[in-house]
Amino acid sequence: MQASTFLKKTFSISTLALLLAACGSQTETASSAASDNAASATTEKKEIVFGTTVGDFGDMVKEEIKPLLEKKGYTVKLIEFTDYVRPNLALAEGELDINVFQHKPYLDDFKKEHKLDITEVFQVPTAPLGLYPGKLKSLDDIKDGSSVSAPNDPSNFARALVMMNDLGWVKLKDGVNPLTASKHDIAENQKNIQIVELEAAQLPRSRADVDFAIVNGNYAMSSGMKLTETLFQEPSFAYVNWAAVKTADKDSQWVKDVAEAYNSDEFKTYAKERFAGYKYPAAWGEAAAQGAASEAAATASAIPAEASAAQ
Structure with missing residues (x-):
């Protein structure tokens, strides 16, 4: 009887020790995972993959935006496309971090049709149609x-x-x-x-x-x-193009840094010399008032709206 009692006590103590060890291990694992997640969350993105159509938008990245971002410690990669379909699909699929090639009406139609969670973040200089x-x-x-x-x-x-x-x-x-x-x-x-x-x-x-x-x-x-x-x-300023990113990224620091590069004095000077005659972002100020007036006048005069009051 005493031997049996001793064995039972020994078994209970051993079982308790194992349970405590397991709990401790799980706590450490959970703590480690939380630490890893926190570290991952605070890790800054340092490589940015741009997607543009061939031509001026790609040139802007290569000639001015890439050097400006490299000064901030980023590595910049550019992929140029020859169509208006792949850049948005590639962005949504994670092949790109940001694309620059489209005006907002096109973006709105495309993301609705293809059910994409992407959004516009800032305007870029755009040659008119x-x-x-x-x-x-x-x-x-x-x-x-x-x-x-x-x-x-x-x-x-x-x-x-x-x-x-x-x-x-x-x-x-x-x-x-x-x-x-x-x-x-x-x-x-x-x-x-x-x-x-x-x-x-x-x-x-x-x-x-x-x-x-x-x-x-x-x-x-x-x-x-x-x-x-x-x-x-065309006189309208409704088609000044936008950069787009995945919606989850729109408030990221790297997006703010890219926007800052596109709105910097260095880029403005470059764009006005290199792309004279383009329509510029409303955020730049000088074309905003003119653009709004021009667009309103063009829309009002180009297409009479006798029946529009009921809309």
Whole structure:
């Protein structure tokens, strides 16, 4: 009996010791994990992967933004794209930290359609959409049945329609939203314009085959075209482009540092010399008042809104 009692006590003590050891181990593990998480949370991001379309936005990163961020201790990598689809998908999938190539109407449409959790964070200098000569060299050369190439994505195609409305080549329906205008919103095609819809990157080359081409600024610049060649430019400031990041990153320190670089005096001086004629971010001040007035006037006068009061 005494031996049995002794064995039971010994077993109980051993079991208790094991349980205490296990609890201690779990506590240490939990404490270690918490410490690791805290350390991870406080670790600053030091490599930033940019995604831009080829041309001016990529040049801005390579020539000015990268050196400015390197002074802050960052490593900068740039991936350039030749389309308007992959940059947002790559951002959402984590291949990029930030992209710079799009205006807000396009971003809003794209992230809604593809259910992406990305958001705009700051504006960047942007070449305006322009009408360039093709086989015909002057606006006065327009004739019945002339062909005009235009970007085929919905938001930029809407811009092209508004430009042709401004020129009197087509008439859009009263009250149409200029940000979402489509072919269905054409009330009259006074010049019987043949609109050729193409991927934006193909528009510069299309000039050999059409009478006029409406070309996105970044692709015009990357193709060696000049803003001084445009026959007509859109007046609206609604399409000044934005940088976008994953929504979870929008308040990160690295995003604030990138925004600071793009809004720095050094970058402003560089952009105004290197990209003269561009539309600049509202945050820069000098173009904000002019842009707001210009946009309001253009929207009000370009597309009559007789039926808009009920909206």
